Amino acid sequence: MHSPLHQLKRLGTVAGLGLFLFNVMPLASAADAATPIPKMRKNDVTPIPDYMKPVSAHAPFQDGDCSLCHQRKDAKDPGPINKQINLLCLDCHDDFVKILARKSSHEPARINCVSCHSPHNSMYPHLLVEDPGTLCLSCHTSISNLVANASVKHDALTTGAKCANCHNPHGANVQHLLNKLPYDLCVGCHGVDGVKDHDGKTLTNMKQLLADNLHQHGPVESKDCSACHLPHGGDHFRLLTKDYPATFYSPYDPKLYDLCFDCHEESMVKDAKTTTLTKFRNGDQNLHFVHVNKDERGRTCRACHEVHASKQPHQIRDAVPYGHTGYLLKVNFTKTDTGGQCAETCHVTRSYTNVIVPLIPPTVVATNAPAK
Numbered sequence: 001m002h003s004p005l006h007q008l009k010r011l012g013t014v015a016g017l018g019l020f021l022f023n024v025m026p027l028a029s030a031a032d033a034a035t036p037i038p039k040m041r042k043n044d045v046t047p048i049p050d051y052m053k054p055v056s057a058h059a060p061f062q063d064g065d066c067s068l069c070h071q072r073k074d075a076k077d078p079g080p081i082n083k084q085i086n087l088l089c090l091d092c093h094d095d096f097v098k099i100l101a102r103k104s105s106h107e108p109a110r111i112n113c114v115s116c117h118s119p120h121n122s123m124y125p126h127l128l129v130e131d132p133g134t135l136c137l138s139c140h141t142s143i144s145n146l147v148a149n150a151s152v153k154h155d156a157l158t159t160g161a162k163c164a165n166c167h168n169p170h171g172a173n174v175q176h177l178l179n180k181l182p183y184d185l186c187v188g189c190h191g192v193d194g195v196k197d198h199d200g201k202t203l204t205n206m207k208q209l210l211a212d213n214l215h216q217h218g219p220v221e222s223k224d225c226s227a228c229h230l231p232h233g234g235d236h237f238r239l240l241t242k243d244y245p246a247t248f249y250s251p252y253d254p255k256l257y258d259l260c261f262d263c264h265e266e267s268m269v270k271d272a273k274t275t276t277l278t279k280f281r282n283g284d285q286n287l288h289f290v291h292v293n294k295d296e297r298g299r300t301c302r303a304c305h306e307v308h309a310s311k312q313p314h315q316i317r318d319a320v321p322y323g324h325t326g327y328l329l330k331v332n333f334t335k336t337d338t339g340g341q342c343a344e345t346c347h348v349t350r351s352y353t354n355v356i357v358p359l360i361p362p363t364v365v366a367t368n369a370p371a372k
């Protein structure tokens, strides 16, 4: 059973993918507005002499026939090039005509391939004019600032093909030059065992988690990992878009739950008594309030909920990492028709019922039986 949608503040993700593809995040940050991203640049692409041992060389340049692109065959004085640069490149690389016509294409590639590639040879792979680790950042200064200042960094940007792990530098059929839908990119790397964070903690294999746990959280079901995570780095625990406590216990402060309360109603944990704000209540006693809303050892949502996917309904988790060693403490939740029950571990078995029995005036029966 799902809670009614009207309890959600932000409905965007429910509609899912369609919305994501065409209406994601504010694109231009303040820094972009201040320093516009250069659409192209003029690089020094003078051929590098052999003794410097260039790492990559362009086949037509290797052939020595400068006139394939320049006016003359003479290597000492080849003269100007025959055509506008991109027309020249696309003559031979005609497959790039289609790539640049994809839904999302990269402005510098449309304008000038030599913004990133040397037509001759280079000290970097793929004829790149700069180290692949800095090439993108040298134009994208706002991302560069973000990466430099982020307290939580994402190794996805620095391992393997770096930015090209997720982006196609030329053109792609997914918005923002993405190689695949974000969900497929994320699960691609996070679908294996043994990925470790910077503290050495092994990260959940998300593909396995999603396969084993069929109750997926709304935005996960909509395949929208970006609803909660930033791809490039950030300042919140686990690259989250907003605040969420990192620990099992935390003194209650609604600001710490900005992430959840962006979509869910904060009132759910605010009032001690309620018959409407949550189904996690015993009669009118709000059990979300009881567990979460404490000045000292308030339990954070993770004490009971697994935010990606769970076997139990309502994203209730089977077990929760507890204490310094993170051993698994069983939650032992059972859903019942009128509420639920949690057995032994956090506390003795307790059950709650959220069905309000309407008050019917008791029928007065005359009786002589002695009062008990």
Ligand code: HEC
Pocket: 043, 044, 045, 046, 047, 058, 060, 061, 064, 065, 066, 067, 068, 069, 070, 074, 075, 076, 078, 081, 085, 088, 114, 119, 120
């Ligand atoms: C695949 C095409 C291609 C081939 C082959 C080629 N060039 Fe070039 N060359 C270019 C382009 C494109 C430019 C850049 C023009 C610009 O930026 O305005 C260039 C620029 C140059 C420059 C000027 C560098 C600069 O930074 O302004 C020199 C020198 C040069 N080429 C030498 C050669 C020599 C020598 C050969 C043959 C051994 C050769 N090129 C073969 C495409 C080519």
Ligand code: HEC
Pocket: 056, 057, 058, 059, 060, 068, 069, 085, 088, 089, 090, 091, 092, 093, 113, 114, 117, 118, 119, 125, 126, 127
């Ligand atoms: C005369 C034909 C021709 C022209 C013109 C040409 N290329 Fe190429 N290019 C080639 C060939 C051939 C290869 C090698 C292809 C292969 O190995 O599959 C190549 C390979 C490349 C590579 C891959 C290098 C690598 O190591 O992965 C890049 C990048 C490249 N070209 C960029 C350019 C750019 C930029 C221009 C325009 C300035 C250009 N090419 C113009 C024929 C051409």
Ligand code: HEC
Pocket: 086, 089, 090, 093, 096, 106, 108, 109, 110, 112, 113, 114, 115, 116, 117, 126, 128, 132, 161, 164, 169, 170
């Ligand atoms: C914004 C920088 C940038 C621009 C502009 C750019 N490229 Fe590339 N290109 C790259 C990078 C980065 C790679 C290496 C990709 C990787 O590691 O997977 C690459 C790889 C290539 C390759 C070899 C691998 C492949 O995908 O086939 C070719 C060929 C190529 N580019 C051609 C071009 C042509 C033609 C243009 C102009 C239409 C162009 N590039 C413009 C950054 C750029």
Ligand code: HEC
Pocket: 027, 037, 038, 039, 040, 041, 104, 105, 106, 107, 108, 115, 116, 135, 136, 137, 138, 139, 140, 163, 164, 167, 168, 169, 175, 176, 177
């Ligand atoms: C020569 C400068 C330059 C370089 C180098 C460069 N970019 Fe860009 N990039 C641009 C410009 C200009 C835009 C368009 C900005 C805009 O949308 O206003 C852009 C846009 C983008 C976008 C957004 C596309 C969209 O549709 O939202 C992505 C993603 C991107 N670049 C990734 C990269 C990656 C990855 C690299 C390295 C392979 C790279 N850029 C290298 C200039 C550059």
Ligand code: HEC
Pocket: 024, 025, 027, 028, 136, 137, 140, 143, 156, 157, 162, 163, 164, 165, 166, 167, 176, 178, 182, 185, 226, 230, 231, 232
């Ligand atoms: C793990 C995958 C991943 C990697 C690696 C990655 N990006 Fe992105 N990038 C994304 C996603 C997803 C978006 C879509 C916007 C969003 O959800 O924030 C995006 C959006 C962008 C945009 C357009 C929106 C914006 O924030 O300005 C640019 C530019 C960009 N990336 C550049 C880069 C550069 C440069 C690198 C390498 C330093 C890089 N990205 C590495 C996933 C990635």
Ligand code: HEC
Pocket: 152, 153, 154, 155, 156, 159, 160, 165, 166, 182, 183, 185, 186, 187, 188, 189, 190, 195, 196, 197, 198, 203, 225, 226, 229, 230, 231, 237, 238, 239
């Ligand atoms: C190219 C592989 C790759 C891709 C693609 C990728 N990741 Fe990662 N991610 C990693 C690696 C490696 C780590 C562990 C090291 C670290 O923390 O950066 C990691 C760490 C993380 C962490 C934990 C960060 C921390 O330190 O607390 C989160 C959360 C995360 N990724 C989410 C995502 C999301 C969401 C996406 C899709 C937008 C994604 N990842 C795509 C490789 C990747």
Ligand code: HEC
Pocket: 183, 186, 187, 190, 202, 203, 204, 206, 217, 219, 220, 223, 224, 225, 226, 227, 228, 229, 238, 240, 244, 302, 307, 308
């Ligand atoms: C509704 C928000 C939300 C969505 C959507 C979401 N995540 Fe998360 N993610 C979180 C939160 C919160 C945490 C921290 C969980 C904790 O420590 O209890 C987290 C943690 C992670 C971690 C670290 C896991 C670990 O073992 O500690 C990875 C990796 C991750 N998410 C990847 C993803 C991927 C991939 C997707 C898309 C399939 C995704 N997330 C979608 C909120 C979300």
Ligand code: HEC
Pocket: 001, 002, 003, 004, 005, 008, 010, 013, 014, 217, 218, 219, 227, 228, 244, 259, 260, 261, 262, 263, 264, 301, 305, 307, 313, 314, 315, 316
């Ligand atoms: C981007 C929006 C979004 C964010 C952020 C978000 N949620 Fe959700 N949540 C949803 C949607 C959509 C549903 C599915 C609604 C439904 O099924 O009625 C849902 C459902 C749930 C459910 C199950 C409700 C039920 O009765 O089955 C729980 C529990 C939950 N969220 C907890 C959290 C927690 C904890 C956080 C913060 C870590 C969080 N959510 C952050 C959108 C979000």
Ligand code: HEC
Pocket: 003, 257, 260, 261, 264, 268, 269, 277, 278, 279, 280, 281, 288, 291, 292, 299, 300, 301, 302, 303, 304, 305, 314, 316, 339, 340, 354
């Ligand atoms: C002590 C365990 C526990 C904690 C801590 C907890 N929840 Fe719940 N939550 C539950 C249970 C059990 C349900 C299922 C209620 C039912 O339908 O029977 C639930 C239901 C929900 C629902 C569905 C709507 C509703 O209220 O009935 C949402 C949304 C939700 N929780 C969000 C959160 C958020 C956000 C936090 C952290 C601020 C949190 N929960 C902390 C146990 C907990």
